Amino acid sequence: xxxxxxxxxxxxxxxxxxxxxxxxxxxxxxxxxxxxxxxxxxxxxxxxxxxxxxxxxxxxxxxxxxxxxxxxxxxxxxxxxxxxxxxxxxxxxxxxxxxxxxxxxxxxxxxxxxxxxxxxxxxxxxxxxxxxxxxxxxxxxxxxxxxxxxxxxxxxxxxxxxxxxxxxxxxxxxxxxxxxxxxxxxxxxxxxxxxxxxxxxxxxxxxxxxxxxxxxxxxxxxxxxxxxxxxxxxxxxxxxxxxxxxxxxxxxxxxxxxxxxxxxxxxxxxxxxxxxxxxxxxxxxxxxxxxxxxxxxxxxxxxxxxxxxxxxxxxxxxxxxxxxxxxxxxxxxxxxxxxxxxxxxxxxxxxxxxxxxxxxxxxxxxxxxxxxxxxxxxxxxxxxxxxxxxxxxxxxxxxxxxxxxxxxxxxxxxxxxxxxxxxxxxxxxxxxxxxxxxxxxxxxxxxxxxxxxxxxxxxxxxxxxxxxxxxxxxxxxxxxxxxxxxxxxxxxxxxxxxxxxxxxxxxxxxxxxxxxxxxxxxxxxxxxxxxxxxxxxxxxxxxxxxxxxxxxxxxxxxxxxxxxxxxxxxxxxxxxxxxxxxxxxxxxxxxxxxxxxxxxxxxxxxxxxxxxxxxxxxxxxxxxxxxxxxxxxxxxxxxxxxxxxxxxxxxxxxxxxxxxxxxxxxxxxxxxxxxxxxxxxxxxxxxxxxxxxxxxxxxxxxxxxxxxxxxxxxxxxxxxxxxxxxxxxxxxxxxxxxxxxxxxxxxxxxxxxxxxxxxxxxxxxxxxxxxxxxxxxxxxxxxxxxxxxxxxxxxxxxxxxxxxxxxxxxxxxxx
Amino acid sequence: xxxxxxxxxxxxxxxxxxxxxxxxxxxxxxxxxxxxxxxxxxxxxxxxxxxxxxxxxxxxxxxxxxxxxxxxxxxxxxxx
Numbered sequence: 001x002x003x004x005x006x007x008x009x010x011x012x013x014x015x016x017x018x019x020x021x022x023x024x025x026x027x028x029x030x031x032x033x034x035x036x037x038x039x040x041x042x043x044x045x046x047x048x049x050x051x052x053x054x055x056x057x058x059x060x061x062x063x064x065x066x067x068x069x070x071x072x073x074x075x076x077x078x079x080x081x082x083x084x085x086x087x088x089x090x091x092x093x094x095x096x097x098x099x100x101x102x103x104x105x106x107x108x109x110x111x112x113x114x115x116x117x118x119x120x121x122x123x124x125x126x127x128x129x130x131x132x133x134x135x136x137x138x139x140x141x142x143x144x145x146x147x148x149x150x151x152x153x154x155x156x157x158x159x160x161x162x163x164x165x166x167x168x169x170x171x172x173x174x175x176x177x178x179x180x181x182x183x184x185x186x187x188x189x190x191x192x193x194x195x196x197x198x199x200x201x202x203x204x205x206x207x208x209x210x211x212x213x214x215x216x217x218x219x220x221x222x223x224x225x226x227x228x229x230x231x232x233x234x235x236x237x238x239x240x241x242x243x244x245x246x247x248x249x250x251x252x253x254x255x256x257x258x259x260x261x262x263x264x265x266x267x268x269x270x271x272x273x274x275x276x277x278x279x280x281x282x283x284x285x286x287x288x289x290x291x292x293x294x295x296x297x298x299x300x301x302x303x304x305x306x307x308x309x310x311x312x313x314x315x316x317x318x319x320x321x322x323x324x325x326x327x328x329x330x331x332x333x334x335x336x337x338x339x340x341x342x343x344x345x346x347x348x349x350x351x352x353x354x355x356x357x358x359x360x361x362x363x364x365x366x367x368x369x370x371x372x373x374x375x376x377x378x379x380x381x382x383x384x385x386x387x388x389x390x391x392x393x394x395x396x397x398x399x400x401x402x403x404x405x406x407x408x409x410x411x412x413x414x415x416x417x418x419x420x421x422x423x424x425x426x427x428x429x430x431x432x433x434x435x436x437x438x439x440x441x442x443x444x445x446x447x448x449x450x451x452x453x454x455x456x457x458x459x460x461x462x463x464x465x466x467x468x469x470x471x472x473x474x475x476x477x478x479x480x481x482x483x484x485x486x487x488x489x490x491x492x493x494x495x496x497x498x499x500x501x502x503x504x505x506x507x508x509x510x511x512x513x514x515x516x517x518x519x520x521x522x523x524x525x526x527x528x529x530x531x532x533x534x535x536x537x538x539x540x541x542x543x544x545x546x547x548x549x550x551x552x553x554x555x556x557x558x559x560x561x562x563x564x565x566x567x568x569x570x571x572x573x574x575x576x577x578x579x580x581x582x583x584x585x586x587x588x589x590x591x592x593x594x595x596x597x598x599x600x601x602x603x604x605x606x607x608x609x610x611x612x613x614x615x616x617x618x619x620x621x622x623x624x625x626x627x628x629x630x631x632x633x634x635x636x637x638x639x640x641x642x643x644x645x646x647x648x649x650x651x652x653x654x655x656x657x658x659x660x661x662x663x664x665x666x667x668x669x670x671x672x673x674x675x676x677x678x679x680x681x682x683x684x685x686x687x688x689x690x691x692x693x694x695x696x697x698x699x700x701x702x703x704x705x706x707x708x709x710x711x712x713x714x715x716x717x718x719x720x721x722x723x724x725x726x727x728x729x730x731x732x733x734x735x736x737x738x739x740x741x742x743x744x745x746x747x748x749x750x751x752x753x754x755x756x757x758x759x760x761x762x763x764x765x766x767x768x769x770x771x772x773x774x775x776x777x778x779x780x781x782x783x784x785x786x787x788x789x790x791x792x793x794x795x796x797x798x799x800x801x802x803x804x805x806x807x808x809x810x811x812x813x814x815x
Numbered sequence: 816x817x818x819x820x821x822x823x824x825x826x827x828x829x830x831x832x833x834x835x836x837x838x839x840x841x842x843x844x845x846x847x848x849x850x851x852x853x854x855x856x857x858x859x860x861x862x863x864x865x866x867x868x869x870x871x872x873x874x875x876x877x878x879x880x881x882x883x884x885x886x887x888x889x890x891x892x893x894x895x
Contacts, residue, residue, distance in 0.1 A: 199860070218869040
């Protein structure tokens with residue numbers, strides 16, 4: 001699924017949830033302005049979002065909902081329970097649509113009718129209010145009766161259809177085709193919506209015949225409004241109902257679809273009152289399958305419909321009077337008689353069976369279900385199509401897309417709100433971060449605890465002499481170790497976020513800033529899918545913005561200068577993310593003027609950051625690194641964007657806080673690249689355990705370059721400092737003992753070699769003289785708190801498997 | 816130009832869009848005797864159709880496209 005749609009769905013869910021909650025809250029405090037405003041805004045947002053995609057059904061109902069809320073907001077309407085009910089229904093419907101979009105990426109056209117009906121019911125609410133507050137919106141006439149009446153009483157004007165076509169249609173009916181009559185009344189403003197109703201009408205699927213006529217008397221030419229549609233269309237088509245609904249899905253409220261009965265086609269020369277049976281139609285060549293029975297006339301069918309509706313009402317009534325069984329028997333008898341008269345006596349047994357079930361369960365349901373399923377049995381087999389217009393369910397289906405039908409608000413059609421409906425839950429969970437953190441802490445403890453098992457195994461063997469037990473403990477340990485690792489990995493995955501979370505704001509930011517500065521910049525984002533821990537990603541946001549601003553402000557030149565320097569006028573700013581081993585590397589590269597080390601040196605000297613001696617000595621790269629020094633700004637003018645001297649030092653400290661590093665490379669005239677390297681996750685730190693004077697210390701693996709043993713003889717001493725040549729480079733050496741104030745000299749092994757741990761921090765390297773190396777392990781590092789937090793030599797402490805505390809050295813401080 | 820306005824005759828060509836309706840209306844307003852030639856027309860936007868209907872314009876030749884002609888003839892053929 002495309003990410004935009006995915007986001008739309010998850011956002012819609014969120015909004016829907018919020019809307020639902022607010023609607024509930026409003027029930028308690030209907031006059032809360034803030035709440036109504038929020039509600040309006042949420043619905044508005046949702047509507048706007050849905051408009052980005054082609055989900056006209058969703059947009060339609062939301063639009064109506066928005067209008068309704070707009071009225072409530074402006075005080076034209078009072079908030080009512082009924083209003084909340086309908087809005088909740090609407091939101092359930094929208095929820096249903098989003099579920100469908102999620103599974104199929106589209107909305108089935110069958111929802112168009114529901115959407116139109118819901119929208120209509122919402123709009124009806126507005127109209128009611130504008131007319132009177134007391135009118136009963138539910139309507140006392142059941143829709144089923146009304147639509148039958150509409151169909152039987154107001155036959156579509158088929159007389160308009162030329163006779164030849166009508167006869168053709170009738171013949172095709174005989175072959176099992178069904179025709180539908182569409183009254184299409186385009187909205188007056190449809191031209192403004194880019195619609196061409198005539199074109200739409202001409203393209204109707206299965207079109208047999210169509211006519212166009214003025215929907216209102218056309219005014220004299222001088223008063224004609226060209227851009228107001230005042231035409232309507234009548235169409236006769238052989239397409240299926242679903243097909244038509246799909247075709248007219250953008251204008252469901254402007255069409256009325258009626259299933260055409262073959263009889264109407266045959267009869268339309270005569271008045272419906274003088275109805276004539278098919279047999280008497282001279283033009284009909286349709287073979288009559290049961291010639292001994294004459295098919296029903298219009299009156300008979302109307303009467304039949306009335307009888308059936310009455311039976312339905314009886315069966316559907318929910319009360320349980322003492323005479324229920326008598327009532328059910330009476331209904332069954334009526335049904336049997338109807339079936340007999342239709343020549344379908346063979347269904348009597350079925351009716352009898354349903355009656356028995358109904359009596360046993362003391363409810364009308366079984367009979368009602370049978371009736372709904374078999375209503376066609378009550379018409380003769382000659383015109384099976386006719387059955388379609390008999391049953392209330394079908395009639396309703398056919399007219400439900402009609403704008404004139406009464407909004408079926410309380411007809412029981414709900415959209416997934418009922419408790420018994422199975423709910424399709426969203427596939428992603430929103431979890432409070434604290435819960436994930438707790439889980440992570442627990443897993444951290446587990447990781448530490450499991451480290452105790454090897455010690456236990458050792459003790460079992462060494463202290464109690466139980467080798468067997470020791471081996472078993474070790475076996476168990478490896479299993480627990482594996483599970484713990486996987487758990488840790490799983491929880492890390494939960495916390496992972498793509499860097500696109502931070503990146504997504506840059507296109508806008510770069511656009512705005514470059515506009516302001518009058519520069520032309522092309523932003524290239526790469527590796528947006530790279531993932532890292534949520535905390536890391538979040539800590540990245542501010543530094544990145546600083547860097548990007550700096551690049552735009554100081555790095556990239558004005559278009560004229562660029563052209564003069566032989567570069568393209570449009571500068572290029574690349575933000576690239578990639579994963580390298582267990583670190584995330586973010587690079588911000590611009591092709592601007594680069595950093596001039598000379599200028600930096602001078603500035604740093606003027607600001608007192610470096611002294612004169614330093615000024616002479618410092619290398620170009622070191623000078624460039626000075627941009628991270630606090631208080632340095634090279635911009636001649638302090639702008640509101642950057643140049644206040646805060647920025648790069650903030651960047652460095654922010655990155656260092658999550659154990660990351662920043663490196664700058666710059667070539668004068670060519671551009672600057674800033675590389676930020678961050679750990680993927682900061683939950684578990686890999687440390688190397690070293691020994692010095694009998695004590696254990698941890699050194700984060702990120703700082704460790706290598707471990708070597710250097711013969712004491714090859715260590716040279718210049719004045720106070722020791723050095724050694726390692727792999728052809730001179731490396732300064734420092735004794736850990738000396739640094740920590742331990743009064744002991746580094747011990748050497750039997751070959752008179754001293755263990756040297758080669759570490760780096762930033763660009764600096766250092767050899768640490770220690771007594772010995774031990775294993776590396778994953779620990780959960782806890783920072784010092786309170787009084788101890790002043791100890792800069794350590795970055796924190798961790799608990800070891802045997803319960804002892806391991807001090808983690810702060811290599812940055814030592815180097 | 817989808818509609819070519821001759822002295823007293825509007826020639827409709829291929830597809831006539833909504834943009835032409837205003838001009839058609841203005842043109843017809845001053846010429847009650849004007850006729851429309853739809854022979855080369857494949858489709859005309861509803862707005863144009865409406866104008867022709869309201870103006871009761873005499874159609875000098877019907878569209879060659881028989882389907883379009885079937886639509887237009889009943890409404891544009893003047894009975895009186």
